[in-house]
Amino acid sequence: MRILPKFCIRSLPPTSPKGKALVIFLLGAMLCVAAALSLRCGSQDYSLAQLLDALRQGEGAPWRILVHVRFPRTLAALLAGSALALAGALMQAVLNNAMASPNVIGINAGAGFGAMLVSCLLPAAGLLPAASFLGAFGAALFIYALARRAGLSRTTLILAGLAVSSVLTALVNLLTLLYPDTVMGATGFLLGGFSGVTLAVVRGAAVYLAAGAALCVVLAGDLNVLQLGEESAASLGLHVERVRLVSVLSAALLAGGAVSFSGLLGFVGLLVPHMARRLVGGDNRWLLSASALLGGSFVLLCDVLARVLFAPFELPVGIVMSLLGGPFFLYLLLHRRGGRVYA
Numbered sequence: 350m351r352i353l354p355k356f357c358i359r360s361l362p363p364t365s366p367k368g369k370a371l372v373i374f375l376l377g378a379m380l381c382v383a384a385a386l387s388l389r390c391g392s393q394d395y396s397l398a399q400l401l402d403a404l405r406q407g408e409g410a411p412w413r414i415l416v417h418v419r420f421p422r423t424l425a426a427l428l429a430g431s432a433l434a435l436a437g438a439l440m441q442a443v444l445n446n447a448m449a450s451p452n453v454i455g456i457n458a459g460a461g462f463g464a465m466l467v468s469c470l471l472p473a474a475g476l477l478p479a480a481s482f483l484g485a486f487g488a489a490l491f492i493y494a495l496a497r498r499a500g501l502s503r504t505t506l507i508l509a510g511l512a513v514s515s516v517l518t519a520l521v522n523l524l525t526l527l528y529p530d531t532v533m534g535a536t537g538f539l540l541g542g543f544s545g546v547t548l549a550v551v552r553g554a555a556v557y558l559a560a561g562a563a564l565c566v567v568l569a570g571d572l573n574v575l576q577l578g579e580e581s582a583a584s585l586g587l588h589v590e591r592v593r594l595v596s597v598l599s600a601a602l603l604a605g606g607a608v609s610f611s612g613l614l615g616f617v618g619l620l621v622p623h624m625a626r627r628l629v630g631g632d633n634r635w636l637l638s639a640s641a642l643l644g645g646s647f648v649l650l651c652d653v654l655a656r657v658l659f660a661p662f663e664l665p666v667g668i669v670m671s672l673l674g675g676p677f678f679l680y681l682l683l684h685r686r687g688g689r690v691y692a
Contacts, residue, residue: 424548540612541614
């Protein structure tokens with residue numbers, strides 16, 4: 350009898366705990382390499398030896414670039430990638446849908462609308478992370494309510510999420526027209542990227558990211574039980590609705606915090622959990638950790654590509670990620686199983 354979601358069964362056969370631990374170690378090493386590349390690559394390349402010398406001297410152009418530009422950018426890309434990948438893994442588990450992710454079902458768009466609204470109305474209030482979280486949480490709750498009350502199929506749920514995302518994106522565009530002073534900053538925000546990010550901005554969102562990550566640790570075991578099916582999980586003593594609601598809250602904390610400083614990055618939450626599931630299987634105790642490490646590495650490497658492909662001109666990293674994630678989304682949407690569209 351099939352008890353796990355279809356997209357979990359399609360992953361590679363589960364490895365031993367030692368094998369999974371080795372995968373996690375290798376993903377951590379890859380994350381360190383990606384961070385090192387992010388620190389040294391850009392319109393002006395520096396070797397690691399030059400960067401270490403700059404840190405020891407505490408002055409000069411390399412030191413200023415490293416401390417004030419590249420370190421905040423590297424940290425922001427790492428945190429945003431990890432947070433969005435975790436949010437995607439959570440939503441796929443909660444909605445039992447292989448195509449669920451923060452950008453596909455409207456969570457990112459909700460966070461973007463909240464951030465843009467407070468930027469237009471209260472630009473000096475320092476409420477950007479909170480507004481992003483509230484927008485993301487509202488969108489997530491709405492989609493979750495549709496899934497629970499209307500009994501939507503998986504394909505219909507994705508289409509409903511795309512409709513919600515389109516409406517919220519239209520509202521963001523409307524705000525940029527009504528408040529033209531925000532248009533210059535809105536362009537980079539809508540495309541997604543880390544140009545000009547500062548430690549102060551990342552620090553403001555850190556509380557939301559930390560809370561969302563902590564909830565992931567608590568939820569991992571319960572999500573495994575939830576995969577047995579709603580009735581089986583309830584018979585084992587799991588409070589199904591509470592687990593789902595807390596999972597939605599965690600996804601909103603992660604996505605809202607990330608969007609507040611990275612903008613509307615797409616496809617991280619869709620692409621990365623599938624890659625992680627292929628590596629460590631469907632056990633969320635391993636899957637969430639692998640998704641966080643792989644998501645951070647993926648966004649860091651995309652950001653490096655965005656900086657070096659047309660240097661000294663810099664592409665918004667969201668464009669690079671969309672070029673990679675769009676074809677993958679089409680593959681998921683059109684992948685046939687038994688002659689039917691995969692849904």
